[in-house]
Amino acid sequence: MDADLTLDLIEATVQIDQPVNDQKRMVGTGFLVSVPREGAAPEVVLVTAAHVFERMPQNEVRIGWRVKAANGTWQYSPTRIPIRTDAGPLWTQNPKQDIAVIAVQVPPSYKDKAIPLSWLADERSFDQWHVSPGDEMMTLGYPHGYSANTIGFPILRAGRLASYPVGPVSSFPTFLIDLTAIPGNSGGPVFMTEHTERAPGADAPKATLVSGILTKQVEVNAQRLELGLVTHAVFVRQTIEQLFVARGQAPGVKVGVTSSAAPPPVVVAPKKLSPREAAGAAAVGQTKSKP
Incomplete structure (x- = not known):
């Protein structure tokens, strides 16, 4: 892979929100992945941190699509999608990691904006x-x-890999980056491109890959350590495979952890939220009800 992911990932990253009241809303981040299928067109799934969906108590969330008109002007055009019914969640959740995926119908202009699974x-x-x-x-x-502008594009931030070792993923499913994981960033992609900086003296090829998903800010005794916890992208692959297995289908390529079979899908029971969670706990984020 030698393409620069940055612009492609900006296009594929969307805001997930749910109103709390007329003044506030709960906010998280998600990104779109295109999954190949045997004998069928690719399917688009939305990837986010599982706690983003868990802490949004209503059955629907808004996805912040951005639409470009023929005259070149942009418009923020969110639509609602269901994430649960009275019977329970519609998303597929990794059994051990804070990752959720859900199939989504995207606007026509987004069909080519989901990043490839590869x-x-x-x-x-x-x-x-x-x-x-x-x-x-x-x-x-x-x-x-907050978004980068009123159109709803995401904000780009950077930090250094702060963990060693970072593998194997079976032993080290998460790693740290030297970056403050501000509420609202949960569920965002963490990635490297050919333009990112390497450690001094590193003898390494240029890397272009989605490394993982930002899932948590690190705190000790309620004090933030200015570190973000990232879950390896391997587990995003695994959770996508769970989604297809739960349907009795097979994706077009093997997407999970190759050393073991995909675990059975997890059914997450709805839970009663505490007042703090209902108001928007720190890992999700809360803001005034404007994009």
Whole structure:
């Protein structure tokens, strides 16, 4: 892979929100992945942190599509999608990691904006590209519900890989980056491109891959350590495979962890939210009800 992911991922990243009241809303981040299927057109799934959906109590969320008119002007055009019914969640959740995926119908202009599944790192990618502590990684999201502009494009931020070792993923499913995981960034993609900086003296090829998904800010005794917790993209692949297995289907390529079969799908029971969660807990984010 030698393409620069940055612009493609900006296009594929969307805001997920749900109103709390007339003044506030809960906000998270998600990104679109195109999954190949045997004998059928690719299917688009939305990837986010599972807690983003869990802490939004209503049955529908808004997805912040951005539409470009023929005259070149942009418009923020959110639509609602269901994420649960009275019977329970509609998303597929990883049994061990904070990752959720859900199939979505995207506007016509978004059919080519979902990133290919192949761009997600697999369990060999970090070794193949010699990913090391100090390497720069970037993320996209909506900190405290803010976007880069009124059209709803995500904000790009960067930090250094702060963990060692970062594999194997069976032993180290998450890693740290030196970046403040502000509420609202949860669910955003974490990625490297050929333009990101490597650790000084690193003898490594240029890497272009989605490394993982930002899932948590690190706190000790309610004090933020200015570190973000990232879950390996391998588990995004695994969760996508769960979605297809639950339907009795098979994706066009093997997408999960190759060393083991995909686990059965997880059914997440609806839970009663605490007042703090209902108001927008720190890992999701809350802002005034404007994009």
